Amino acid sequence: MPDYEKILRLLIQPEKDWSFVSLSFFAAFVIFYIIYIALGRTNRRLILTYVTIFSLFFAWKANGPLMVLLPATAIFSWWSTRQMMHSDRFRRLWLTVIIIVDLAPLLYFKYTNFFISTINSIVHSNFAPLDLLLPVGISFYTFQAISYSIDVYKWKFTSETPLPEYLFYLTFFPLLMAGPITRAEVLIPQLRHHLPTATTGKANPSIGLCLIIVGLIKKAVIADYIAQFNTWVFDDPTAYTGVENLMAAIGFTLQIFCDFSGYSDMAIGLAALMGIELRDNFNFPYQSLNPTEFWRRWHIALSTWFRDYFYIPLGGNRKGLARTCLNGFLTMLLAGLWHGASWMFVVWGAIHGTALAAHKVGKRLFLDRIPNTLFVRIICWTLMFTFICISWIFFRADSLPTAITMISRMFTGLNIHDLIAFAIARPLWLLIVALGLELHSIRHDDYNWLKNRFAALPWYVKFVIFAATVQLVINFSSLNVQPFIYTQF
Secondary structure, eight states: OOHHHHHHHHHHSOOTTOSTTSHHHHHHHHHHHHHHHHTTTSOHHHHHHHHHHHHHHHHHHHHGGGGGHHHHHHHHHHHHHHHHHTOSTTHHHHHHHHHHHHHHHHHHHHHHHHHHHHHHHHHOOOOOOOOOOOOTTHHHHHHHHHHHHHHHHTTSSOSOOOHHHHHHHHHOHHHHTTOOOOOHHHHHHHHHHSOSOOOSGGGOHHHHHHHHHHHHIIIIIIIHHHHHHHHHHHHOGGGSOHHHHHHHHHHHHHHHHHHHHHHHHHHHHHHHHTTOOOOOSOSOGGGOSSHHHHHHHSSHHHHHHHIIIIIHHHTTTSSOHHHHHHHHHHHHHHHHHHHOSSHHHHHHHHHHHHHHHHHHHHHHHTGGGSOOOHHHHHHHHHHHHHHHHHHHHHHHOSSHHHHHHHHHHHHHSOOHHHHHHHHHHOHHHHHHHHHHHHHHTSOHHHHHHHHHHHHHSOHHHHHHHHHHHHHHHHHHSOSSOOOOGGGGO
C-alpha cells in the first residue's frame, strides 16, 4: 500500500482506543498545533473554524459515523435556542422541546437496553437487547448543550452566540470525551475578547504542559498500572484473600481518581496550550472530611451541574430539612443513573444520597458543636475515606452479590500473614498506590507553587521533563493502554 494511502487510512479510520494517551492522537495533535500557532495572528473566525474541524475529526476518530450526532445536536440546539431568545409567548415550550430533543439520543443509546432488561425481569418477557454502540462523550456534550439553553432561558447568558462560536463551544475536542462540562459563560466570552492564543493566567501554555505531564503520570503510570490487579479481584473476589480484596478496593479508589482527574488535567492542559482557560474539575477530593465536602471537590463540573439544574429547581435547601435531604437524595440517584445504565450505579447514588442526608441531619443535631481539633479531623478523614472506598465497590462491581461478597471478605478475612505475603508478592503495586495517595495529600497552595515553578523553568528543561515523562509512561504502561474510565459515560 502506498504511503499516502496508509496516511489517509490512519486519518479516516475510527479507533476504539482513540484518546489523549494514544500515539495517533499525539501525532495528530502535534500537526494540528503547529498549524494552530501559525494561524495565531489571522482572522479569529478562521481559527474557530479550524479548531472546530479538528474537533469533528477527533469525534470521528472516537465515534465513526455516530459522530454526526454531535454537529446535528449543535446545530439544532443553537437554532432552537435562538428561536427561544426571540419568543416571549413560547419561550418555555421551546426550552422543553430543546431538552427533549437533546436528551433523546442519550436516552436511546445509553438506556434502551437497560429499559429492555428491566422490563424482562419484571414481566418475565424475553425481548432481545439491541446492538447499540454508545457514542463516546454523549453524556458530556448533551449536558453542555442543555446547560447553554437553560442559562439563556433564565437570562444568565444573554449574549446571542454566532454559530461558529457555538460549534466551537460544543465540539471543543479537549472536553469532548469526558468533560469537564463547561458553561457557556466560561468558554464563549474567551473566544470574543481575544484570539485563543493567550499566554497569561491559567491559559499559560507552560501551565498547560505541566498539567499534561501530571495527567500522563496519573493515567498511564499510576491508574493503568494498578488497574490489572483491581480487575482480577473485582471479577472474582472469592478467589482472593481478604487482604487482596481490601487492597483492590483501595486500589480502585486511587485508580478512578487518577484516571479521571488525569483526563481532566490533560483536557485543561491542552486547552491552556491553545490559550483557553478551563476550570478545575477536581480539588483533592480524598482530603474531604464529610460527604458534602467530597461532592464539592469531586467531579466539580458534574456536581455543580446537578446542583444548578436539578437540585435547586427541586427546591434545594429552601424548604426545610426533610425536603433538603430528599432533594439531595433524588439528585444523587439521578447522578448515579447518569453514570451508567445499571442498577449498581443507582445503588451507588443512593449510598451517597443517604450519606449527604445523614450529614445534613447530623450538622443540625450535633456535628457543628464538635470542636475542630486535629484529632477530630483525623477521625473524620478516616471515616470518610473508608466510606469512599466502600462506596466505590458498588460503583465498580458488576452485581450487588459481588459487592457484598467483596466487602464481607474485606472485614472477615484479614490476617497479618496474608498482608506480608501480599507485600512480598506485589511491592511495586503497593509502592505506586502509597505514592499516589501521598501525592494526593499535598496542599493546594503547594500544588500551585509547583506548577508555577515549572512554568518558570527554561524551555529546554521543560522539554527534558516531558521527554522523561513519556519514557516513564512507555515503561509503565501495559501493551494496550487502558481506556479512560469516564469515556463510557
